[in-house]
Amino acid sequence: MIPQVINLWIPRLLVSSKGKQMGTTTGFRREEGTSFASLELKTINPILAEMAVLKQQPTLFNGDTVDRVDVNGEPSESESEPESESEDEDVKLSEPSKTSINNKDGLLEKLADISWPENVEWVHKLSIDIDQEQAVDVNDDLARELAFYTQALEGTRQAFEKLQSMGLPFLRPPDYYAEMVKTDAHMEKVKGRLLVEKKKIEEAEERRKARDAKKIAKEVQSQKLKERAKQKKEDIESVKKWRKQRQQSGFAGGDKDGEMPFSFDDGKVFERSNKKRPGVAPGDRSGGKAGFRGGKAGFRGGMGKKGGDKMRKDREHKNSKFGFGGRKGLKKQNTSETTNDLRGYNKGNTGNRKRKR
């Protein structure tokens, strides 16, 4: 949800930088029209789960946490001095101060003084009253911001319906470029910050995935090794058993059947695994790569291109010749084809070199 959500932000902000007018105006951003979530501000990561009602999250701030603390004061005789357990600037009295004034008539009179006439059309006021269903706890940041957000959303819906019924244009056309309250430079900063946060989240995700994958891979690897060791052990055991059996049955030579105790389940016991020397016939010690090419290029002395193809020293070649894992002591390098191959020594260059010195 998270990367997808932030992706929706970026196109909006990218489009904003085009079409400037007089340097300080911002182009109109096209909205995706799909839901998005704005980031919670306390830490980067906790983007909260979708709320059933809205699918959007209001923004929260660090400083707003405990703005008000209700006072658990002892009921005191003097009016406005309860003991407070305040942690922040604003504290409320536990009981209303006795000296407060509430001149209802005066208030209503003043209200009548300043209000606009009754028959003023709604278009002038543009005000909507929204019912707050539940009492909102001030200290619960998320609930409070959510309440404000719901109020705004509901209000806009009603207002738009009214405006739509009036037939006046109220939505911004896509080609309307005008000065915005926040400058383009500022919006660039905002965009930059959002990108940074998105990247951080993605990196964290990747790291976590890599860690998990490593764990799993390690487990799998250990399993494989165990399997191999077990198999090897079994094979050795079965050979021992067979030997013992033969001993016990006194090397009955005529018995050609000779139960083979090896359980040839897969029938592949004597063959080496294909993976180690792919494409090579068993018993071929020159390796698959040393085939015909040596015949052709070698006649020219093989000096054409750094010893030609046969002299290639790359990994593939070595693997196919020596098996996976590299050279095993450089003890035996000749194969059946190369034993009688004296091309390198025919020219006698080595002899000449020694004499010339």
Next chain:
Amino acid sequence: MVKKRKHSEVTASEPKKKDEPAPERPKRTLLGWKDKFEEKETDSSVFRNKEKVLVTCSRRIIYRYRHLMLNLVSILPHCKKDSKVESKESKGATLNELVELKNCSSCLFFECRKQKDLYLWMAKCPNGPSVKFLVNAVHTMEELKLTGNQLKGSRPILTFSSNFDKNPYWKLLKEIILQIFGTPKEHRKSKPYHDHVFVFSIVDDHIWFRNYQISVPHNETDKVDRGGMDKMTLVEIGPRFCLNPIKIFGGSFGGPTLYENPFYISPNQIRAMEKKKKAGKFAKKVKAKTRRKMHEQSNPLEPDEFADLWKG
């Protein structure tokens, strides 16, 4: 005969001329041609919102509150920003004069005391009620976490929570806020479309303010289809603040007190209480010490068995 006809024609044309003065050129406005005659007829019954707000602050205001004030100036196109006001003696009279001078009908005055507390005065001038608020929880538009943006000067949609109708003082506050924060309809600097919404809601006896940008997928400028309404989302533009009403006065920056908030404690008092709590620390410590001494004297310990275990 011919003469007669001529005469009649002349007479016919003359009264005509008297009836209509030379048709004046119709007035030209941005929206088109406005006929002067129409306007004259309906002038008296049309309501025109001529609200103008003067926005000032006191001296020694700190950066955060200054930015808040500037943010408000940018989102209210019908306001005039004025220079700082000396906040000493009789600020009521000076401010009233200032408002008169600038030909404004209301005022937003930001008063910052001790470089810590911000008080906001909202007043309807010349003789309207005024309110003093304590402002908390200020977040300006410059914060990067507020990512929305709006047209400079577009008219906002104002939403009030329903508990504004519960008491007369809330009703009065709602009216004042409506008039100050609502942009007049055909103001010179206002832009035509509605792309942001103000939220004023009363939670815990405070007025909370939020400003959101409306983003709704649409193709035409005057219609949103059903699906579009459901996909409407709001992005916060800022600024944010929370108002705690202290007093409502009958006059502008003064006058009889109509309402006093019973739950209000001034920030100075709060700080004083905190200090008092901490003030008794040393005295308490000394007392505790003497108490301990008395206790020890009255309950002597038994002689220790191991006191002579180690010599020296």
